Amino acid sequence: MYSDILVHRTLKCVGSCGLSSSLDDEVGFPADIKLESTNDCMPDEDKDFKVCVVCGEKASGFYFGALVCLPCKSFYIRCTKDGEPTLLVSVTGIVISPNKGRIRCQYCRLSTLPHGGMCRRNFSEEDLWKTRDIIVGEKSCQINPRNRNNCRYCRYQKCISAGMSREAIKMGRPKSQMEILHNSPLHIHHHFVIVVVRSCLPGITYLRPYFTTAITCQ
Amino acid sequence: MYSDILVHRTLKCVGSCGLSSSLDDEVGFPADIKLESTNDCMPDEDKDFKVCVVCGEKASGFYFGALVCLPCKSFYIRCTKDGEPTLLVSVTGIVISPNKGRIRCQYCRLSTLPHGGMCRRNFSEEDLWKTRDIIVGEKSCQINPRNRNNCRYCRYQKCISAGMSREAIKMGRPKSQMEILHNSPLHIHHHFVIVVVRSCLPGITYLRPYFTTAITCQ
DNA sequence: CAATCAGGTCACTAGGTCAT
DNA sequence: ATGACCTAGTGACCTGATTG
Numbered sequence: 465m466y467s468d469i470l471v472h473r474t475l476k477c478v479g480s481c482g483l484s485s486s487l488d489d490e491v492g493f494p495a496d497i498k499l500e501s502t503n504d505c506m507p508d509e510d511k512d513f514k515v516c517v518v519c520g521e522k523a524s525g526f527y528f529g530a531l532v533c534l535p536c537k538s539f540y541i542r543c544t545k546d547g548e549p550t551l552l553v554s555v556t557g558i559v560i561s562p563n564k565g566r567i568r569c570q571y572c573r574l575s576t577l578p579h580g581g582m583c584r585r586n587f588s589e590e591d592l593w594k595t596r597d598i599i600v601g602e603k604s605c606q607i608n609p610r611n612r613n614n615c616r617y618c619r620y621q622k623c624i625s626a627g628m629s630r631e632a633i634k635m636g637r638p639k640s641q642m643e644i645l646h647n648s649p650l651h652i653h654h655h656f657v658i659v660v661v662r663s664c665l666p667g668i669t670y671l672r673p674y675f676t677t678a679i680t681c682q
Numbered sequence: 683m684y685s686d687i688l689v690h691r692t693l694k695c696v697g698s699c700g701l702s703s704s705l706d707d708e709v710g711f712p713a714d715i716k717l718e719s720t721n722d723c724m725p726d727e728d729k730d731f732k733v734c735v736v737c738g739e740k741a742s743g744f745y746f747g748a749l750v751c752l753p754c755k756s757f758y759i760r761c762t763k764d765g766e767p768t769l770l771v772s773v774t775g776i777v778i779s780p781n782k783g784r785i786r787c788q789y790c791r792l793s794t795l796p797h798g799g800m801c802r803r804n805f806s807e808e809d810l811w812k813t814r815d816i817i818v819g820e821k822s823c824q825i826n827p828r829n830r831n832n833c834r835y836c837r838y839q840k841c842i843s844a845g846m847s848r849e850a851i852k853m854g855r856p857k858s859q860m861e862i863l864h865n866s867p868l869h870i871h872h873h874f875v876i877v878v879v880r881s882c883l884p885g886i887t888y889l890r891p892y893f894t895t896a897i898t899c900q
Numbered sequence: 901c902a903a904t905c906a907g908g909t910c911a912c913t914a915g916g917t918c919a920t
Numbered sequence: 921a922t923g924a925c926c927t928a929g930t931g932a933c934c935t936g937a938t939t940g
Contacts, residue, residue, distance in 0.1 A: 527913070535923050541915065542921075613922070635831055636753070636931030637911045745905065753931050759907065760929075831914085831930070854939025855903045 517626040518619065521609040529632025530623070535612070540623050543616075544630060735844040736837065739827040747850025748841070754830070758841050761834075762848060 514523040516533035527537040605611070605618035612619050732741040734751035745755040823829070823836035830837050 525913070534925095537914090538923055539921090545915095616921090631828055633828075633831070633914075634931095635913055635929075637909095637913095637933075639932065743904065751931095752933095755906090756931055757929090763907095834929085851906075852939090853905060853937070856905095856940085 518622045518628075519607050519609050519612040526634060526638070528623075528628040528630065529634065530626040530628045532623075532626070532628070533609075536619075536623065539612075539619060540628050543620050543623070736840045736846075737825050737827050737830040744852065744856070746841075746846040746848065747852070748844040748846045750841075750844070750846070754837075754841065757830075757837060758846050761838050761841070 514531065515521065516523045516536050517530050518532050518536040521533040521535070523531045524534045524537070525531070528540055532540075605615040607615075607619050607622050732749055733739060734741045734754050735748055736750050736754040736757075739751040739753070741749045742752045742755070743749070746758055750758075823833040825833075825837055825840050
């Protein structure tokens with residue numbers, strides 16, 4: 465039994481946006497949990513805007529355990545259809561999935577082209593695999609709705625870090641708690657939700673969606 | 683800054699699975715997180731909570747003659763709405779209900795693919811029925827709350843073997859529910875994971891998959 | 901009444917198809 | 921490979937029936 469119930473959390477602001485002052489409502493914790501919110505910077509007009517935690521487009525629902533848009537949902541399905549992929553970035557800037565897929569990664573291409581000097585027209589599958597060890601690239605693309613198709617590697621990594629998982633499937637009509645969360649606005653730049661849980665309410669079950677992206681302790 | 687790092691969690695074992703020894707490995711927490719596995723942190727009244735004999739989730743009552751959860755009750759109603767279904771597992775791993783429904787069974791798919799050698803693109807309804815006798819697959823999926831939707835065939839078989847039946851309907855107020863509950867068969871392998879987080883390691887990011895089912899605080 | 905269940909409803913999602 | 925669109929399965933919630 466805990467006499468004091470504290471759930472600390474912080475929304476880490478990436479970029480120039482602001483966080484709102486009403487985090488409690490945003491993340492949708494039960495009303496009977498006392499919260500200490502430290503944030504003050506989200507624009508009012510974005511408060512009701514639910515965004516995909518992968519690319520920032522308007523979100524459509526909880527797919528594979530994360531609040532994402534339909535394109536990113538489809539992307540995740542494709543990526544994990546035959547098991548977890550091991551996407552590689554070639555010297556030519558081509559991201560290779562082992563079986564078939566390839567797509568250009570503009571970011572990684574820029575950073576890796578000098579090493580190989582190959583041009584896209586001439587690359588062959590064989591060459592890609594030969595140069596396998598020097599092709600790691602930056603692996604740090606910023607994903608947004610416009611460039612999300614530029615780098616499959618980083619987009620997929622973002623799916624993973626957002627908590628998407630075949631294990632996290634939640635089917636059917638959501639519980640009322642989830643409906644609250646479903647209406648929670650998350651600004652496009654607020655991809656990292658840092659939650660510090662000191663102690664929680666006895667007997668309350670905190671479903672995973674409350675921890676929108678990850679749980680980080682300070 | 684937390685000096686003491688405690689991640690309490692409880693795996694409630696009902697039946698013969700006996701999860702006690704290798705809790706850490708099963709849930710997959712990082713090795714550098716200090717864990718205390720205990721059975722003490724659960725309220726007494728919940729220690730004996732009854733689980734669904736089909737999937738292992740917390741049971742809601744006696745539906746169609748068996749102690750099951752509400753999702754499995756709904757599942758059984760759907761399956762038997764138009765008479766007993768004959769769910770089949772094709773060589774392609776598609777579970778077919780006679781009329782229309784199909785859902786992929788990842789487990790059976792893996793085990794049956796070698797037998798048929800068909801590729802998913804080419805299968806036809808006719809082929810499915812032709813290969814009826816060689817498509818039985820393993821039919822032995824372990825059903826738990828997380829994977830219960832992966833294989834309709836095995837979920838339904840578990841309903842049957844649990845004694846669910848349209849003949850077993852009992853309406854109205856039960857005589858002594860507690861007595862019935864305590865006499866119910868509970869010899870199933872289930873993987874209901876309850877994690878109690880008191881405080882976490884500074885700087886460590888706990889991705890959602892670690893919290894396999896839910897986070898329950900006491 | 902009070903407790904419990906059968907069954908319906910419908911807000912949801914997984915996964916497939918197909919034009920691009 | 922992508923993403924709009926579609927279908928069918930799922931499960932939370934509700935209602936009415938049943939029985940002690």
